[in-house]
Amino acid sequence: xxxxxxxxxxxxxxxxxxxxxxxxxxxxxxxKHLEQGxxxxxKYLFSMEELPNAxxxxxxxxxxxxxxxxxxxxxxxxxxxxxxxxxxxxxxxINIETKEEHKFPSLGSAVKFLKNASYPADQRTLVKRINTxxxxxxxxxxxx
Numbered sequence: 001x002x003x004x005x006x007x008x009x010x011x012x013x014x015x016x017x018x019x020x021x022x023x024x025x026x027x028x029x030x031x032k033h034l035e036q037g038x039x040x041x042x043k044y045l046f047s048m049e050e051l052p053n054a055x056x057x058x059x060x061x062x063x064x065x066x067x068x069x070x071x072x073x074x075x076x077x078x079x080x081x082x083x084x085x086x087x088x089x090x091x092x093x094i095n096i097e098t099k100e101e102h103k104f105p106s107l108g109s110a111v112k113f114l115k116n117a118s119y120p121a122d123q124r125t126l127v128k129r130i131n132t133x134x135x136x137x138x139x140x141x142x143x144x
Contacts, residue, residue: 001019001040001044001046002044002045002046002047003044003045004044004045006047006051006054007054008055009050009055009057010044010057010064011023011057011061011064012050016030016031022061022065023061023068024065033045033046034046034047034048041068041072042075044068066109069105069109070105072105073088076088088105088106088107089106089107089127089130090103090106090143090144091103091130091141091143092142092143093114093140093141094140094141094142095139096138096139103144107126111123114126114136114137114139117137129141130142131143
């Protein structure tokens with residue numbers, strides 16, 4: 001997966017399933033852009049061949065996945081016929097002790113972050129904590 005001009009390689013794998021599971025790209029969408037040479041989210045190019053002049057990005061797989069999640073939210077807000085996706089709630093979790101902020105394009109990605117940090121998080125409880133300043137596993141939750 002490259003940027004539009006093919007100068008940066010963000011992610012590479014020999015298996016389609018890695019793009020689907022790791023980066024959350026639907027298999028039909030992935031195949032369409034790969035076969036047609038069109039740009040995914042109008043920003044990313046998929047290629048079966050390595051592009052010789054591309055530099056490997058130093059981003060982690062998690063950072064690439066987060067970048068795609070944010071781009072999906074932005075891209076889908078610009079579409080006019082996607083009302084389901086407009087209900088996505090972008091959140092900021094703020095660590096109560098360190099004041100460190102973590103921004104997420106959706107509730108699901110915030111819950112995933114908390115679960116990856118070994119907290120028994122669930123979306124319903126997180127929704128109840130939005131903009132209340134009631135701590136949830138050491139974080140306050142705010143819409144942005």
